[in-house]
Amino acid sequence: MSELALEAEKFDAADELAPLRDRFVLDGVVYLDGNSLGALPAVVPDRVADVVRRQWGELRIRSWDESGWWTAPERIGDRIAPLVGAAPGQIVVGDSTSVNVFKALVAAVRMADEAGEGRSEILVDATTFPTDGYLASSAARLTGHTLCAVTPAEVPAALSERTAAVLLNHVDYRTGRLHDLPGLTAAIHAAGALAVWDLCHSAGALPVGLDEHGVDLAVGCTYKYLNGGPGSPAYLYVRQELQSRFDSPLPGWNSHTDPFGMSPSYAPAPGALRGRVGTPDILSMLALEAALEVWDGVSVAAVRAKSLALTDFFLRCVRAYTEPGRVESVTPERHEERGSQVALRCPDAGAVMKRLISRGVVGDFRHPDVLRFGFTPLYVGFAETERAARILAEELA
Ligand SMILES: Cc1ncc(COP(=O)(O)O)c(C=O)c1O
Numbered sequence: 325m326s327e328l329a330l331e332a333e334k335f336d337a338a339d340e341l342a343p344l345r346d347r348f349v350l351d352g353v354v355y356l357d358g359n360s361l362g363a364l365p366a367v368v369p370d371r372v373a374d375v376v377r378r379q380w381g382e383l384r385i386r387s388w389d390e391s392g393w394w395t396a397p398e399r400i401g402d403r404i405a406p407l408v409g410a411a412p413g414q415i416v417v418g419d420s421t422s423v424n425v426f427k428a429l430v431a432a433v434r435m436a437d438e439a440g441e442g443r444s445e446i447l448v449d450a451t452t453f454p455t456d457g458y459l460a461s462s463a464a465r466l467t468g469h470t471l472c473a474v475t476p477a478e479v480p481a482a483l484s485e486r487t488a489a490v491l492l493n494h495v496d497y498r499t500g501r502l503h504d505l506p507g508l509t510a511a512i513h514a515a516g517a518l519a520v521w522d523l524c525h526s527a528g529a530l531p532v533g534l535d536e537h538g539v540d541l542a543v544g545c546t547y548k549y550l551n552g553g554p555g556s557p558a559y560l561y562v563r564q565e566l567q568s569r570f571d572s573p574l575p576g577w578n579s580h581t582d583p584f585g586m587s588p589s590y591a592p593a594p595g596a597l598r599g600r601v602g603t604p605d606i607l608s609m610l611a612l613e614a615a616l617e618v619w620d621g622v623s624v625a626a627v628r629a630k631s632l633a634l635t636d637f638f639l640r641c642v643r644a645y646t647e648p649g650r651v652e653s654v655t656p657e658r659h660e661e662r663g664s665q666v667a668l669r670c671p672d673a674g675a676v677m678k679r680l681i682s683r684g685v686v687g688d689f690r691h692p693d694v695l696r697f698g699f700t701p702l703y704v705g706f707a708e709t710e711r712a713a714r715i716l717a718e719e720l721a
């Protein structure tokens with residue numbers, strides 16, 4: 325056994341999160357793709373069966389009240405809140421991340437407009453996951469603002485008295501770079517603008533501190549590190565002090581203060597409920613609620629510590645096993661700048677990832693030349709991390 329393999333055994337033996345793996349349905353595959361689709365939590369299948377057979381099949385319409393269907397978006401939002409550092413009453417679950425990006429950004433721009441300072445520009449992360457960029461462009465056209473794409477590092481210099489809102493990714497989906505949410509939020513506020521953060525690649529992998537850092541609005545998906553399942557609903561955070569000014573661009577009847585009053589005129593509900601739109605997708609939403617039970621008793625700080633240990637160890641193994649220069653890591657070395665993934669560049673990344681998957685090491689290929697490995701500390705261990713690096717080196721040889 326190699327020295328690194330022995331080291332991995334010691335790390336696994338000392339890993340206080342290791343028992344959590346039993347809360348998931350996993351096989352012998354090394355699953356390093358939880359940043360695209362989290363693994364299935366073991367409680368989910370029976371819960372979904374109960375929702376379908378009993379709540380829907382037997383209680384039928386009564387379940388909107390008796391099974392808590394109607395209030396699921398805010399109840400599950402409160403379950404996500406501690407994972408992203410938010411007090412209750414500020415998060416609703418529903419719709420996709422894309423839709424929530426639109427709601428959050430347009431609402432932010434409307435708040436800025438309302439202040440009457442003539443702020444005419446939106447800044448968007450030039451390195452963003454594409455959907456945010458497309459939606460920012462549409463939001464800018466709809467609100468009559470100009471859109472300026474800058475990298476997160478360029479944001480402080482790009483801010484001005486013209487800036488209305490800034491849309492940023494907390495962790496870059498391609499490189500795994502963790503951006504400075506506290507520092508950038510403070511800079512955005514100092515310029516008098518609003519900060520909207522996309523937490524898709526950070527929530528469930530590291531502490532976010534939404535309340536602590538005064539983030540204005542945030543969105544995120546639940547199918548990555550929150551393991552909610554394919555297409556599980558996303559969430560929208562609206563800071564409490566801003567909720568009364570949150571003017572949704574999608575004011576559906578579910579966000580009406582009296583939905584069953586069936587009034588022809590719209591009057592928004594108080595609080596985070598304003599972020600709701602239409603009827604929630606109950607099957608996905610209750611699968612997510614069950615999935616969130618894996619977090620019972622788990623500290624995000626411990627998850628972060630293990631995530632950094634795993635990514636450090638993977639980088640060490642890759643360097644030890646792979647011919648120098650064969651791959652180049654585009655993931656920052658500094659812990660303060662690293663999310664929960666390692667991204668390695670090589671010209672034949674697409675073909676290499678196909679071979680890796682066929683050998684039971686599942687990561688992602690991201691266009692044009694990135695091998696992406698996501699580390700979900702709740703179920704990934706050190707021995708399999710070493711094995712992944714060893715098989716990768718064989719495939720790169
Ligand atoms: C940063 C980021 N934003 C948004 C999305 C997509 O959101 P949606 O769930 O709407 O497809 C993803 C991944 O799919 C993402 O990585």
Ligand SMILES: Nc1c(O)cccc1C(=O)C[C@H](N)C(=O)O
Pocket residue numbers: 359360361453497524
């Ligand atoms: N949402 C996805 C999907 O529906 C199919 C395949 C992948 C995804 C993803 O989530 C991709 C992911 N956001 C990424 O960072 O690449």
